[in-house]
Amino acid sequence: MIKGEGVSLGNKLSVERYVINLNGSWQIEPGERNNPPSRFTHSIEVPSLVDCSVPHYAWENFNYHWYRKEIFVPREAYGKAAFLKIEQSMFGTAVWLNGNYVGESISCYTSQEYRIEKFFRYNSINVVEVRVGNRSTLPPESAVGNDQERISFIPGIWGDVELRFVNKIRVKIVQAIPNISSAELRANLWIENLSFNSEHIIAHVTVVENKTGFVSARRTFDMNISGNDTRLTTVHLFLNKMKIWSPNSPNLYRIVITLQDTNGEVYDQAQTSFGMREFRIDGSDFYLNGQKILLRGSNIAFHRFLSDPDRGRLPWQLDWVKRLLVEIPREHNFNFFRAHLGHMYNRWYDIADEGGILIQDEWQFWRASGSREQIISEFSQWLMDNWNHPSIVIWDPLNESTDEIVQNEIIPAMKRLDPTRPWESFDFFEDHTYIYSLGPVLINRSFGYSRSLDKIQHSDYPSQINEYLWWWLDKDYNPSGLMKDIIPRWLGEDCTRDEIITHQSFLASELTELFRRLDVKCIQPFVYLSANQGPTSHWFEGEIAKLKPKPIMMALKNAFEPVGVSIELWDRHFYVGEQRRVVVHIFNDYNHDVQSKLEFGLKRMDGELLSSKSIHVDLAALSHVTKELVLNFPENPGDYYVYAVAKDVSTHRSMKSQKLAIVYPVPGFDETHTKIKVGMFDRTDEISEYLSSVGFHICRFDGELDSSMDILIVAGSMQVAADYRHHYSKIKSWVY
Structure with a gap:
């Protein structure tokens, strides 16, 4: 035994x-x-x-x-x-x-x-x-x-x-509600009398800085409380030399409540940590402490990770957690995580409080379950257990689902219980934009659990894309089960391991840059941590205990640079000697003005510069500007890179955007091509106009087959159109 x-x-x-x-x-x-x-x-x-x-x-x-x-x-x-x-x-x-x-x-x-x-x-x-x-x-x-x-x-x-x-009277619950504009803390105290007798008590409330021990506020009051009763009382304290909590300055306080009888005998003493932090939504923006903030990070599927055979007791080893949750993310320009499908071990939030990481806390509802009464009970306790964590800035009740009772009845009640935080699926809505992987490269319509790109860009509420990048590899870089049909579609059946790894970083850069160009307020590819053997794995290679980031993390570090740059270039094919005007986007995610230097040009695949020019760009706080620059392509065919680098002059930090450019010889045609009749099935005239300009005979395909057609071109955008599906049998019969 x-x-x-x-x-x-x-x-x-x-x-x-x-x-x-x-x-x-x-x-x-x-x-x-x-x-x-x-x-x-x-x-x-x-x-x-x-x-x-x-x-x-x-x-x-x-x-x-x-x-x-x-x-x-x-x-x-x-x-x-x-x-x-x-x-x-x-x-x-x-x-x-x-x-x-x-x-x-x-x-x-x-x-x-x-x-x-x-x-x-x-x-x-x-x-x-x-x-x-x-x-x-x-x-x-x-x-x-x-x-x-x-x-x-x-x-x-x-x-x-x-x-x-x-003893017979205790502090049962403490709720700290900051008002940073007035340096005021509103402390809601639930005081419980565990005895049968009514009591008169004296309460001493003190607010202390965690790091220094400096006493910022004191207040004493007295009250009567009946036997076997719990009484809510509110205390207002004004903090001397208030320090706000933010990702860059995660200052923590503790509130200490001492309950005494009239003779000075102490009944109870309780304390809890909190931060002077406010988070809200105004229009289409998130605000932290009165200033707009852009959220950059990923997702932690904590409960999926609990299924990982290599997990052991890592989730409860706080040094490992601090490295995972604070140090590595901050090294890679993350400031925000969604705790995906389930509240994490409570000490993770203490570490996030101390490290300045923001969290969206999501309940484990991928479709709601349970009775209305039980959900209300557990949601209420969820808030009371965690509402003093400054790191938690958003409550999230549902993943990729809706529920009338949760959204229309329970969340309004929870917002009365905790009025300090917005709720996803009530105050704003997330998008899971799995384009350029599960879906096509660009698809400007609703797709899966996502709005169209236009609606995301012009959203009435803060835009949040907290799932994208459907390209999941395990700790040894083997594709997950969800990648079975995805990889061959993009890389072919004979692609190599290195190509698969490189493509994950490529997609991380391409899509993150796209969403920054669309001014998405919260950008979170999926998924930083999950079960290695699960459908989505995670972004660490080898033994999870060692926390060695995969290359995708370096791609995201670059893509999340606060002073950033992105080349908008979807057409990657050019002719020798061609001159092209290229739009370059420059970003400033800081809450202060920045002087930046933009370098732009062309280089060979081995990195040798072929052309380069530099300009200075003044960036206002939280701004996004565009520059249209001229690029002259070389006279020799081949593969090249168009590149741009934005550098913060004061910190010397920089971000690079790089796009492949394939340069072809100018095509030559003889007289025989003018006799070729080309059928076009396209929503636009772009291809038709080009082919007409070089002498091809173009006729529009309207569903009726023309036996004189030599070629039928179906534009890629038509493959998702109703017309294409309607005429598919005719197109197929013409081909065969």
């Missing part, structure tokens, strides 16, 4: 609120729903998932898994209220103390609290048992959600566990 690590409270109960961390070693054993195991032969670290047990067992063969831990409770704890808090556990959790049933919850992503002191054995060892179920054991009313691309749903206690002792 493996002994679980015991926890002794010792003589620490003199502190008014004492929190005991129950993370660490527990015992675990698979079992039945109603009968705990008689013996425990496995151990496990909490937090984690049941597949981390030692020794390992086939968890998928069991519907229930039992955790066990021993704690020593001294007699000094008598008279205090005790709460067992499980921050995150799935799928379905029930708690016993010393064999006594305490309670249960079907919440899988939000915190659970159990009052347990009536079951204590004081001055003795106490046994806590927690049962978790497999996903299939959840009742129909569960709001667990759906994810069709998740490999497995592994149960376990995946959040922190702690035991809290308090």
Whole structure:
């Protein structure tokens, strides 16, 4: 039998609120729903998932898994209220103390609290048992959600566990609502009286800078509270020398609330971190702290990553998380992530708070599930657990789906509970623009879960493309299952591994530049982190523990440069000696003016410069300007690069845009081509006008076959048109 690590409270109960961390070693054993195991032969670290047990067992063969831990409770704890808090556990959790049933919850992503002191054995060892179920054991009313691309749903206690002792009155919930224009913090405090008697209390509220300890504000007030009651009170504090929270200056405060009786005896003391940060939508823009902001980053499919066989306990190793969530993204010009299909382990948000990363927190609804009442309950707890994180700037209830109850009833109620953040699918809507991969290169109509490019460019609300780049390779650069028909379409059946890897970076550059040219406010290719063996994999090669970025990350670093450049050049074919006017876009994503230097020209494939010119471009804050420049192509046929580099003069940082240019000899025609009759099936006259200019006889194809036609040209744009499908049989019969 493996002994679980015991926890002794010792003589620490003199502190008014004492929190005991129950993370660490527990015992675990698979079992039945109603009968705990008689013996425990496995151990496990909490937090984690049941597949981390030692020794390992086939968890998928069991519907229930039992955790066990021993704690020593001294007699000094008598008279205090005790709460067992499980921050995150799935799928379905029930708690016993010393064999006594305490309670249960079907919440899988939000915190659970159990009052347990009536079951204590004081001055003795106490046994806590927690049962978790497999996903299939959840009742129909569960709001667990759906994810069709998740490999497995592994149960376990995946959040922190702690035991809290308090006196008869406690601070139950704290909500910090900043107003940066007035340097004011509105603190909503839910104070709970756990006794039967009414009490008069004195509350001291202090705001302290996390880094320096500087006291920014103090306030004292008194109040009466009835027995067995919870009372909401609001305190307004004005911060001295206020420091705002932003990605570049992630300044954090903590609010400390001390509750006393009239004799000065302390009932409780609680504290929570927050940042003086505001995020809102105005028209078609996002605003952070009163200034427009452009969001650049990707997606983290945390719960899909939990299915990765190489995951181990990495999601709970905070040094690894900091490298993944803050350091690597900032090195690559990311400032924003969507937590895709499910709230992450809570400490990730603490790290994002400290590192200045912005997050859109998405519930695991790829189609809603569960009862209205359960969704309201879990959404409310979701907000209360997380609303003091300055890193979370957007709530997101749904992925690629709609739900009348969620969008029309529940979100308005949640916005009253937390009025400080916008909701995706209510205040604005995301687009998943899988062009130039799953779809054609450019497609100016709705496609999948995306509006047309024109509607995205001229959106009435902030445009967000948080999924694009359908080009997914695993850690060894093998294409994922979703790439089966995609790669041959673009690269042919005989393409090489290097060509596949290079094309991923090529698409990252091409599409990110396109969306910057369209002034998309939030750009997030898919997907930074997911399960390696899943449909979309992730952007790290080799062992995930080492976090070695794939080449696509360097392409995105360049494409996300705040002072950026993009050559608008879709036609990559030219004649020798041709002169062409080319439009170059220059961007400034900063909230301040920038002086930039633009270099533009032509070079050989080996990098040798053939032509180059430089101009200075003054860029206003958050601006996008265009320059039309003349380019003279060489007299020799071959492959070349048109390139442009925008450099920030003050920082010397730069971005490069580079487009392939294929230069051909000018075609020559003899008199015989004038006798060729060409049928044209096209919405435009561009091809017809060119062929007519060099002497071809052109006739329009209107569905009637002309037996005298020698050639029938169907423009690419017609292949998605209704006319093409209507006339397809006639076209096919003409060809054959």
